[in-house]
Amino acid sequence: xxxxxxxxxxxxxxxxxxxxxxPQNEPRSEGGWEVLRWGYERxxxxxxxxxxxxxxxxxxxxxxxxxxxxLGVPHFxxxxxxxxxxxxxxxxxxxxxxxxLSEAICDEAAAAGLTTKMMRNPQFRxxxxxxxxxxxxxxxxxxxxxxxxxxxxYYTFSNDVGEAQMVALGEATRRAIAASGKRVLLxxxxxxxxxxxxxEPELPEDMSCEHVYNHNQYLWDMRVLGHMRAGRSRQxxxxxxxxxxxxxxxxxxxxxxxxxxxxxxxxxxxxxxGYGNVIGTGNAVVEWDPRRGGA
Ligand SMILES: [Fe+2]
Numbered sequence: 298x299x300x301x302x303x304x305x306x307x308x309x310x311x312x313x314x315x316x317x318x319x320p321q322n323e324p325r326s327e328g329g330w331e332v333l334r335w336g337y338e339r340x341x342x343x344x345x346x347x348x349x350x351x352x353x354x355x356x357x358x359x360x361x362x363x364x365x366x367x368l369g370v371p372h373f374x375x376x377x378x379x380x381x382x383x384x385x386x387x388x389x390x391x392x393x394x395x396x397x398l399s400e401a402i403c404d405e406a407a408a409a410g411l412t413t414k415m416m417r418n419p420q421f422r423x424x425x426x427x428x429x430x431x432x433x434x435x436x437x438x439x440x441x442x443x444x445x446x447x448x449x450x451y452y453t454f455s456n457d458v459g460e461a462q463m464v465a466l467g468e469a470t471r472r473a474i475a476a477s478g479k480r481v482l483l484x485x486x487x488x489x490x491x492x493x494x495x496x497e498p499e500l501p502e503d504m505s506c507e508h509v510y511n512h513n514q515y516l517w518d519m520r521v522l523g524h525m526r527a528g529r530s531r532q533x534x535x536x537x538x539x540x541x542x543x544x545x546x547x548x549x550x551x552x553x554x555x556x557x558x559x560x561x562x563x564x565x566x567x568x569x570x571g572y573g574n575v576i577g578t579g580n581a582v583v584e585w586d587p588r589r590g591g592a
Contacts, residue, residue: 299477302347304560305340306525306553306583307484309358309429310575311379311386313337316502319432323387329502336571336582337433343568343584344434344482351395352435352442353402353470354484357550358426359446362453364412365466366446367399370419377425385501390428395441398477402443405473409465416446430486440482445470447550456538456549463551464534467558474559485556489521490514490544490579497576510577517544518572518579525567525583530557547578556585565589 314322316329359366372393379386400415407413427444445466451459474481492514498506509515517540524533534557541549548554557563563585570582 299474299479299481301471301474301560301587302349302480302482303344303587304483304556304585305434305485306556306581307430307434307486308488308580308582309356309426309486310488310578310580311382311425311429312501312575314388314429314432315385319388319436321389324385326502329504330507330573330575333571333573333575333580333582336573339570340434340582340584343570348480349440349482350479351398352431352440352482352484353398353445353474354427354430354442354486355445355447355552355555356424356426356430356486357447357547357552358424359444360449360550361446362449364414365406365448366414366416367403368394368421368423368444369396369399369415369417370394370421371396373421373423375422377423377428379425386425386429388425388428390423392423392431392438393441395443398473398479398481399443401477402445402470402473406466406469409469411462411465411469426486430484434482434484445555447552451541451549451551456541459549459551460534460537460554463554464558467555470555470559471561483556483559485552487547487550487552488578488580489518489546489548491547492545493577507574508577509574509579514544514579517546518581522569522572522581522583526569528564528566530562530564533557544579560585560587563587563590
């Protein structure tokens with residue numbers, strides 16, 4: 298019987314990889330965004346006593362209009378350049394994919410009535426959201442990943458249709474992992490509030506310029522984190538369409554809802570490892586440990 302060893306909200310600002318001076322990334326920095334980076338450090342330490350065989354990540358920056366897509370090639374390597382912040386992120390990646398698990402989740406989602414597709418193009422450029430989240434959680438790159446695209450149902454139809462799709466996808470993911478016999482770490486790669494500044498300071502890591510974009514966003518982020526910390530995942534999803542609209546949340550890409558459903562709508566408290574702003578957006582590193590729910 299497979300198991301989910303943990304689920305994490307693992308946002309992907311490329312600034313964090315830049316600030317870490319990761320060897321794979323070309324640009325150099327003087328640091329910055331330490332609280333979030335220390336949050337990731339705490340998350341990595343927390344996972345140390347729980348080995349896992351694969352990482353399944355749902356990424357906002359692999360956007361697919363028709364259906365939910367899954368990486369289906371055993372190995373990818375290339376240079377990833379952030380289209381918005383090419384000054385911060387030019388990252389040489391090499392990663393392995395757990396194609397069997399990818400296919401199993403894809404099949405389970407299709408059986409649930411979702412439109413799905415395996416992505417078999419070996420020249421495919423893996424999106425920077427996947428790369429950033431995986432790097433920050435597991436910089437060794439020694440565990441194969443499964444990457445799921447973010448379907449555009451929220452944009453094409455409505456937030457409610459998008460949410461229904463992500464719940465079905467999360468539940469399918471949960472069933473496929475249970476049948477796989479594998480120990481799996483789940484990552485939702487999105488930020489929370491996402492209205493952001495449109496100009497960057499001269500020095501990107503000048504922390505005197507960094508703060509939340511507005512108070513409304515801050516209040517929404519704290520409300521949402523309060524739900525997570527109290528185990529109110531059903532209420533979190535009930536409020537999700539409003540959060541998406543009122544805080545311009547990156548949850549509109551579906552990753553967090555997918556994660557909550559895959560975790561079985563946890564009623565146990567999540568651990569917030571860190572919260573911080575990146576160019577005004579709200580980002581939190583949050584862990585759900587199913588052992589807390591008696592699993
Ligand atoms: Fe993003």
